Every structure is written in C-alpha cells, then in structure tokens.
Amino acid sequence: MPSKPYQRQEVNTLLGRLAEPPRFLIFIAGPRQVGKTTLVRNALVQQQKTYHFIPVDQPDAPRLPGFMSAEEVAYKQDASPPDAAWLVSQWQRARAVARDSEEGHILVLDEIQKIPRWSEAVKGLWDADRAEGLKLHIVLLGSSPLLMQKGMTESLAGRFELIRVTHWSFLEMHEAFDYDLDDYLYFGGYPGSAPYIRDEPRWRNYVRGSLIEPSIEKDILMMTRVDKPALLKHLFHLGCNYSGQILSYTKMQGQLQDAGNTVTLAHYLDLLGNAGLIYGIQKFAGQKYRQRASSPKLNVLNNALMTAGSGYTKAEAKADRSYWGRLVESTVGAHLYNTGHPDCQLYYWREGSREVDFVIQGGRKLTVIEVKSGPGSGYAEGLDVFAESFGKCRKLLVGEGGIPIAEFLSHPAEHWL
Incomplete structure (x- = not known):
C-alpha cells in the first residue's frame, strides 16, 4: 500500500x-x-x-x-x-x-x-x-x-x-512511496513491489514469481499461440540482459538456442512488448519500410524486469558505472514509451559512428534525445548530425550537463516535443 x-x-x-x-x-x-x-x-x-x-x-x-x-x-x-x-x-x-x-x-x-x-x-x-x-x-x-x-x-x-494504464512513472512512485531517483532506477515502477525494496532478496523473488512469470505464462502463452515457448522466454531474458543496446536479429539467433527465423523473433518481441515487458525500438529512417527492417534497440518497459535477474544488488549496480548507465538509459526509454505511446512514436537513430539514443515523433514534430549518465561526457555530436540529415528538430541532452534525469522523468513524452 x-x-x-x-x-x-x-x-x-x-x-x-x-x-x-x-x-x-x-x-x-x-x-x-x-x-x-x-x-x-x-x-x-x-x-x-x-x-x-x-x-x-x-x-x-x-x-x-x-x-x-x-x-x-x-x-x-x-x-x-x-x-x-x-x-x-x-x-x-x-x-x-x-x-x-x-x-x-x-x-x-x-x-x-x-x-x-x-x-x-x-x-x-x-x-x-x-x-x-x-x-x-x-x-x-x-x-x-x-x-x-x-x-x-x-x-x-x-x-x-x-x-x-501504463507502468508507474518516477513522479508517481515518488509521490506514492517516497522513492528517490536511485530507487526508481533500480527497483522500477511496480507499486506492489514497493513494500519489499528494503529487503532485496524478497523483492527479487516477488518480481520474478508474481510479475514476470505470470506475465509470460498467463498473459502470453495461455492467451495466444506460441509455437516455441522456450524461445520466447529466452528472448525475454536476452532483452533484459541487453536492455539499452541495439541487437540485430542475426546476433539474437547467435545468443539463443533453437532461435528459429528472424520473423519468429520479431513476432515474439512484439508479444513481449504488448505484454508491457520489453519493446524493440526501431531505427528512425524517414521511410516506414526501412524502420521496420532495422535492428531493434531492446528496452525493458519497467526497470525491475532488468534488475531482478541481474545478480546485482542496488549497491553493486551503482558501483558498476557501465551497468548503471544502461539503467539510466533504459529508464528514459521506458518513460518515453509508457507516457507517449501511441500518440508519440519512439525510435533510435544511428549512422556509422554517429547516433542518438532516442527519437520521438508526434505528427510533424521531432525531438532527438541523448542520455548522459556520467561526468565528462560532453555534448552529443549525433544530435547535430541528425538535424543535418532530417531537418528541424528539438535537440535534448538528458543527464550530466543537460536536463536532470529526475526533471526529465517528471514530464510525459509529449512535453518534450
């Protein structure tokens, strides 16, 4: 409560x-x-x-x-x-x-x-x-x-x-359960798990047993046809491990046993997204057919899904700057999807070595977002390159040197268009 x-x-x-x-x-x-x-x-x-x-x-x-x-x-x-x-x-x-x-x-x-x-x-x-x-x-x-x-x-x-009704935002978890930003980044936005966050083993057992397993078993496998349920489960865990990263379907096949073809993987990723678990963000390319054919950027839609099975305690996660940075980026991606869909479309963009973490599009409005979780990151050059390629857009740096993470998470996606 x-x-x-x-x-x-x-x-x-x-x-x-x-x-x-x-x-x-x-x-x-x-x-x-x-x-x-x-x-x-x-x-x-x-x-x-x-x-x-x-x-x-x-x-x-x-x-x-x-x-x-x-x-x-x-x-x-x-x-x-x-x-x-x-x-x-x-x-x-x-x-x-x-x-x-x-x-x-x-x-x-x-x-x-x-x-x-x-x-x-x-x-x-x-x-x-x-x-x-x-x-x-x-x-x-x-x-x-x-x-x-x-x-x-x-x-x-x-x-x-x-x-x-979407996953709870940082502002909601802060107002209802007194979460601070670090709590939200690690424990995510499940209200039912909030009473257990000071007992991390109990919290992890609750998330795995009461949230993840029923979401897969009852909301996907019992409700729609899945020819390879083991593959779907493996894809879920792969998505949690690689949240915040771009992963081609070919690389997914290399990581998974009995992987099937790319069409099957794309379909199962859609099922996981519809269940509010993991979303495959497509590359922004201007043309819809090119976006759909791109390698997806995997993103959990609630950070609890990522951390509950990570093997990290909260203190250990904070000590690993690379992992904590992925938590920050995954939180921003989940926030944009949860507060924007379906009115704001969510993408990423990469061309060669230049990239931006997120692109949100609402009608003819475009905003490109780069997330910086640590000091000394500097300005993201990819924002300017994107603007040169696609024209007028709003460019945002979120995190170190830009909009504070807590402030960004306190407004819905549409606010940033």
Whole structure:
C-alpha cells in the first residue's frame, strides 16, 4: 500500500466517462500489476451509481467489504463458469438493475479476455443496449493487451473508448512511496513491489514469481499461440540482459538456442512488448519500410524486469558505472514509451559512428534525445548530425550537463516535443 493516499490520474478520466451517458464501451487496458483493478475500484466508490464488479477469473470469489453495492451480493448467487452464456447471464442481471434505476448502473468485468469469443458476445449485447437507450455503463479490464486489442479491432471497432494504464512513472512512485531517483532506477515502477525494496532478496523473488512469470505464462502463452515457448522466454531474458543496446536479429539467433527465423523473433518481441515487458525500438529512417527492417534497440518497459535477474544488488549496480548507465538509459526509454505511446512514436537513430539514443515523433514534430549518465561526457555530436540529415528538430541532452534525469522523468513524452 502507498505510504500515503494516492490516486492515479486515470481515476478522474474514468469518473468523467461514468458521469456521461453511456456512449461507448470503456476499456481499461495495460500490463499486469499496474493497478488497473484498484483504479476502477477507486472510481466506483467515488460515484453515485450502483455497480456490479466481477473478476472473470474468480467469478465466485468473495468481495472485499466496502467495494460492493447491495446489488453485487445478489449477483453472486448461482454463478456459472465464465463462458459466453455466463457473460450473457451477468449482463442480463445488470440490465434489470439499470432499467429500475433513474441514475443507471455500471457493470465491470475484470480479465474479460479469459472468456472465449468475448468480443463477439459483447458486440451483440452492447448493440442491443444502445438500441434500447439503456443507462448501463460497461467497463472491461484486461491484462493481456494483445488479446484485448484483437477483440477491440476485429469486433468492436467504433464502439469503445480506451483508457490506457501504463507502468508507474518516477513522479508517481515518488509521490506514492517516497522513492528517490536511485530507487526508481533500480527497483522500477511496480507499486506492489514497493513494500519489499528494503529487503532485496524478497523483492527479487516477488518480481520474478508474481510479475514476470505470470506475465509470460498467463498473459502470453495461455492467451495466444506460441509455437516455441522456450524461445520466447529466452528472448525475454536476452532483452533484459541487453536492455539499452541495439541487437540485430542475426546476433539474437547467435545468443539463443533453437532461435528459429528472424520473423519468429520479431513476432515474439512484439508479444513481449504488448505484454508491457520489453519493446524493440526501431531505427528512425524517414521511410516506414526501412524502420521496420532495422535492428531493434531492446528496452525493458519497467526497470525491475532488468534488475531482478541481474545478480546485482542496488549497491553493486551503482558501483558498476557501465551497468548503471544502461539503467539510466533504459529508464528514459521506458518513460518515453509508457507516457507517449501511441500518440508519440519512439525510435533510435544511428549512422556509422554517429547516433542518438532516442527519437520521438508526434505528427510533424521531432525531438532527438541523448542520455548522459556520467561526468565528462560532453555534448552529443549525433544530435547535430541528425538535424543535418532530417531537418528541424528539438535537440535534448538528458543527464550530466543537460536536463536532470529526475526533471526529465517528471514530464510525459509529449512535453518534450
């Protein structure tokens, strides 16, 4: 629990949607253990409508006191296994409450992607509600962004609004848990792990057992077809070891056993990115086809993924200047992706010996960023070379001799465009 009361800004976004007439399905999507369920519960208890909150993967689980309305208790009688018929049954009960209420009603389904063919069932039920003009808000949560996205785009296009929940930023972890910058660089932004950071072995066990393994096993391997699960797991660990570095698919094949072809590796890297684990940053080249064909720069999306299995304690990591520099760069990359996607596109750039760590693009605006984690680094010449090649852009030096790391991490990506 936070050391002091804390509420993420997405709570206010959700409250605003719930105060309006139900025009769209509301999707809350993001990686595992970033507080999606807590966020929704916080919003529910601050609004006036009755609501029905069901975790799909635990349909018979008892409710915590203070988080349910009287209607919720009635819903829990004779619960059925979570399939399409079960979903229809729960929806029908929510409709009955909504029809008897002037204010309307809210139905929340957590881990919706675990219901087979969920998006097709939701489409028919939602369209019927709109035809009736029913005052029933539907909030859907999921920790498998890939399956959520597939269902939304294939069956529910034009019927939903997405509230994207990302990993916690430095500012959030500082305000909620009193993290300093070094804490954030090493321990990352998982709120559930915050109580354990002064007991590092326990912290590492929690991250590996409660965050990494479920993210891979439950959110990827159980939810989508993966022909070589061992390869995907090895690719994850490779990405953690090489975070902040450019690594060609050919070199990946040399590092991995049973590596398959580059198309398979690229696909598995996309799966890891969609699960909020590791992102393969593409090279900025102006032409989309050249960007896609480039060697990716691997970047963890939460530094805890990188450090939990590194073998370093926090003190040892700080003592290794090269490794600490990679932590700083990985933190900046994760921050840009988590606070910018999908409105800001994230790239790197390199041509010969000249390079810049990150390029962010929003519409016609470009910003190039070089990260300096140690003294005596000097100005990054690559920033000027990039500007000569691609025209007008904003050039930023982050870290030693430039914008302080903590200040940079206190603003979203769009702020720096």
